[in-house]
Amino acid sequence: MAGSVSRRGFLGGAAAASVAGTVAWAPxxxxxxxxxxxxxxxxxxxxxxxxxxxxxxxxxxxxxxRIGLTGTKKxxxxxxxxxxxxxxxxxxxxxxxxxxxxCVGKNVTTIEGIADGDALHPVQQAFVDCDxxxxxxxxxxxxxxxxxxxxxxSVHTDDDIREAMSGNICRCGAYSNIVDAVKQARGEK
Numbered sequence: 001m002a003g004s005v006s007r008r009g010f011l012g013g014a015a016a017a018s019v020a021g022t023v024a025w026a027p028x029x030x031x032x033x034x035x036x037x038x039x040x041x042x043x044x045x046x047x048x049x050x051x052x053x054x055x056x057x058x059x060x061x062x063x064x065x066r067i068g069l070t071g072t073k074k075x076x077x078x079x080x081x082x083x084x085x086x087x088x089x090x091x092x093x094x095x096x097x098x099x100x101x102x103c104v105g106k107n108v109t110t111i112e113g114i115a116d117g118d119a120l121h122p123v124q125q126a127f128v129d130c131d132x133x134x135x136x137x138x139x140x141x142x143x144x145x146x147x148x149x150x151x152x153x154s155v156h157t158d159d160d161i162r163e164a165m166s167g168n169i170c171r172c173g174a175y176s177n178i179v180d181a182v183k184q185a186r187g188e189k
Contacts, residue, residue: 045113082168134172
């Protein structure tokens with residue numbers, strides 16, 4: 001089989017070519033070079049914050065680790081549980097999947113920013129009144145989602161509320177109490 005290429009030879013050649021292409025693509029730059037920090041200016045709960053952070057830092061990590069607002073919880077860190085729900089320009093987002101740098105020039109509201117001084121937000125009060133939490137871990141994300149659901153007039157029935165809140169998981173199973181809390185905050189109970 002003179003002149004034929006073996007499978008092993010082909011794969012080895014392909015690997016060498018990809019490495020050579022990569023090295024040629026970024027000349028003079030080592031793989032370990034860090035990305036320089038970016039100046040990220042955020043407005044959180046009406047207060048300005050400036051961070052020098054990796055451009056890839058999530059909003060969740062910026063809030064908890066850089067700004068010190070720990071009411072927003074890190075649950076799954078994959079956008080599946082809703083424990084990290086906050087509002088960006090009035091819309092709920094899972095902060096573990098949102099880059100902080102994308103929030104520059106926008107208003108971020110966390111659980112710490114919805115009360116009026118010592119007076120709880122109506123949704124917070126409804127969660128207390130209806131026992132809408134058990135262990136409390138998911139509660140801040142549940143409340144932040146419920147704030148948006150309360151104002152959404154396309155949500156009419158208990159099933160609509162459940163569907164609208166479906167991005168927030170309560171491992172303790174306080175779902176019926178959460179529905180009651182949303183209804184109370186809407187003035188329906």
